[in-house]
Amino acid sequence: MTEQQYTALQTKLTDAQYLTCEMKDELAVINVRHPLFQAELTTQGAQLLRFRAQNRDWLWLSDKAEYKRGTSLRGGIPVCWPWFGDAAKNPAAIQTMISSDQPPAHGFARSHEWELRSFSESDEAIEIHLALAPGQHPSWKGDASVELNMSLSSAALSLQLTTTAGKSPACYSQALHTYFPTSEIDSTHIEGLSGNRYIDALDQWSEKTQEGTVTFSEETDRIYTVDRPLILTTPEYTMRLTGNNHTAVVWNPWIDKSKRLSQFDDGAWQRMFCVESANVMQDAVQLQPGESHTLEMRLELE
Structure with missing residues (x-):
């Protein structure tokens, strides 16, 4: 963020009752200090980092998170757009819109x-309503704008990510890459996916069927079909995750991969897991000129 951009942000928040801004290392951060809840987000990536309500932290943020330009922080809810994960694993219609030999993982929205x-x-x-400035990006030939609306209350946290195609069709994948906290990954499970198909990214991208609740006992990287609310249970809380997405990614790096991740303590795999509200693989979004699509997610404590 330039000095001029930061001054403009300060000006917008001049009359705010519960919102302030500050620079943390290289990034501008908006702090929310409401009597009923608290939150923290960066303007880089429109990334919600922390949300606390009902005496609970609803999101996990790495102790090693770095507030650096051009780098997404590890934790909170990064915005993955206009492709998800490895660009080469996306549908062909998305790959044709990528113009870089080495496109960044999870798109560019989270680092801009x-x-x-x-x-x-x-x-x-x-x-809170944020927008990514429209215009061509060096690694993408698409023509679309994207906006994010965050609704915060003590009862619920909801995000709406809206993409609008410009003068040409747009095809993209996306995810709200939510990190959740837990004190014991071994005692953490997810209900609402039993009987659903999933792609196991750690087993040659083979397709399988979930039997019973999802638990964690090894490195996990799966893309599930979703057709009902998900119930996330840890020793501390039970949370209900809903939305209009038809795919969800469940991820935990476990022991070995944790040692290779940036901004990640070797033992942090025991204290976090991801359930990402997504439109990926067969659920990728195709828009005609002028059309819009909104990815919605909502979290509530049970």
Whole structure:
């Protein structure tokens, strides 16, 4: 963020009751200090880092997270757009829109500066609306704009990621890459996926069927079909995750991969897991000129 951009952000928040901004190392951070909940987000990537309500931290953020330009922080809810994961694993229609020999994993939206367009505050809730500046990106030939709306309250956290095609068709994949906290990964499980098909990225991308609840006992990287709410249970909480997505990614790096990850303590795999609300693989989005699509997710404590 340039000095001019940061000054503009400060000006927008001048009359805010519960929102302030500050620089943390190289990144601008918006702090939310509401009487009923607290949050922290960066304008880079429109990334919600922390959310606390009902005496619980709803998101996990790495102790080694780095507030550096051009690098997504490890934790919170990174925005993956306009492709997910390894670009080469995306559908052909998405790959044809990528113009780089070495495109960044999970797209470029999570490492670029977003603009705070507006916000609203009340005694019960706060809404924050951000947008990624439109225009060509060196690694992408697509023509589309993207905006993110965050709705925060003590009862729920919801995000809406809206993409609007420009003058030409657009095809993309996306995910709200949510990191959740747990004190014991061995005692953590996910309900709502039994009987559903999934792609196992760690077993030659083979297709399998989930039997019973999802538990964690080894490195996990799966793309599930979703057709009902998901119930996430840890020793501390039970959370309900809903949305309009038809795919979800479940991920935990386990022991060996943790040692190779950036911004990640070797033992952090025991204290986190990801359930990502997504439109990936066969669920990728195709838009005609001028059309819009919104990916929605909502979290509530049971």
